[in-house]
Amino acid sequence: MRRASLVSLLFAFAVPLFAQRVVDPDGRVLQLFPTRDKPSLEAAKPEARVINLTYHGGPTITSAKVVSIFWGSAWQVNGSPSALAVSIMDFFNQYGTTGEYNVITQYSGIQESNLGNAFWIDTVNPSSTAVTDAMVQAEVIHAFTAGGVAIDASTIYEVFLPNGYYAQIGSATSCGGPHLQFCAYHSNFSYNGNDVKYSSMPYPSCGGCQWTGWTTAQNFDHFACHETREAVTDPDGNAWFDRSGNEADDKCAWSPSPFIGAGGFGYQYEWSNANHGCVQTK
Numbered sequence: 152m153r154r155a156s157l158v159s160l161l162f163a164f165a166v167p168l169f170a171q172r173v174v175d176p177d178g179r180v181l182q183l184f185p186t187r188d189k190p191s192l193e194a195a196k197p198e199a200r201v202i203n204l205t206y207h208g209g210p211t212i213t214s215a216k217v218v219s220i221f222w223g224s225a226w227q228v229n230g231s232p233s234a235l236a237v238s239i240m241d242f243f244n245q246y247g248t249t250g251e252y253n254v255i256t257q258y259s260g261i262q263e264s265n266l267g268n269a270f271w272i273d274t275v276n277p278s279s280t281a282v283t284d285a286m287v288q289a290e291v292i293h294a295f296t297a298g299g300v301a302i303d304a305s306t307i308y309e310v311f312l313p314n315g316y317y318a319q320i321g322s323a324t325s326c327g328g329p330h331l332q333f334c335a336y337h338s339n340f341s342y343n344g345n346d347v348k349y350s351s352m353p354y355p356s357c358g359g360c361q362w363t364g365w366t367t368a369q370n371f372d373h374f375a376c377h378e379t380r381e382a383v384t385d386p387d388g389n390a391w392f393d394r395s396g397n398e399a400d401d402k403c404a405w406s407p408s409p410f411i412g413a414g415g416f417g418y419q420y421e422w423s424n425a426n427h428g429c430v431q432t433k
Contacts, residue, residue: 171333172388172396173320179340180388181284181320182398183333184377186359187405202393203424204258204402209389211259212348216306217243217379219270220294223313227272238368239311240268242375242416249413250432251376254421255399257433258384258391266379271298281319281328282312287351288340295342302342307382308349309375318353325353326360334360335374337382348386350378362409362417369417373409376400376418403429 171183219239221227226236246252247266255261271294277286291308294300300308312318317327324330337350355361355370362370377400384391385398392398403420407429412418420429 171401179338181336181338182381182385182388183320183323184335184374185401185404186331186334187361188359189332201427202395203427204384204391204393204399204422206259206391207389209385209387211261211390212305212307212383212386213260214262214264214305215247215266215379215383216264216303217266217269218294218300218306218308219243219268220290220298220300220308220310221270221272222290222310223276223316224274225313226311227274232270232272235368235371236270236272236311239371239375240270242368242372242414243379244268245414246376246379246416251412251418251421252380253433254423254430255380255384257423257425258399261383269300271300273298276313277316280316281324282316282351282353283319284338284351287318287349288347291347291349292342302345302347304346304348306348307337307379307386308347309352309378310349311352311371312354314354314356316354318351325351326355326357327353331357331359335378337378337386339387346387348382350382352378365409365417369411372417373419376416377404380421 171185173181221236226233243266247264253263287310290310295302318325319328322330323332325333335352339346339348352374381398381400399422402422407420409419423430
């Protein structure tokens, strides 16, 4: 995401418009997926379309896995995952071995991977409609302590919010909130000596985070496509990005147009150093 130098005060009270890369007071990076009508200004510059990613020495996830954390009662119907939850798990179960994912195997030995379809459903709704980053982190920890989910350095814990709730970072919000500035985000935090990678996946309930004619499931696929590849190529904010700070998916976010690809799921283009541009597959 676009690299932004923000002081703690700005983070505490607001996220400036177009700041896709936000640094919190502890130096932790939150990497925001821009809305359809507010793409990264840096990514929109002509030079961003020709400048390749460079490696900054940080870790990548060479063989990744995903655990979907479905937060809220709507994700379960008659004791089983809802149809939407099943569709999201179906996406992950095939994504890691697709041509769409294979594009990132050019970076630091990343491999095609069986991401799996592991999940946990927390049927207790979030305590407020505005779900802060601290709440998302706490929910991931709750999955470890109450859900029996294993802590693993190669796993991305993707937290899906139910309809009627929204993510909030400072004054900035996702769909459903009063100040729409992002659709989803990924980051990492330390827990009991472990580097935990996670994403926040708010419900795509507004036009700013939807693609024309797509279902809710396909819009969630789009979020998952973007955030998962970025969490793999730049999990701690110090691995692969260009000289302006754009990560691989940021350089292609919303343009070219997202597309229906492998398995009938929703995807976006990915930056390829080998092609010096945005590609669908490798």
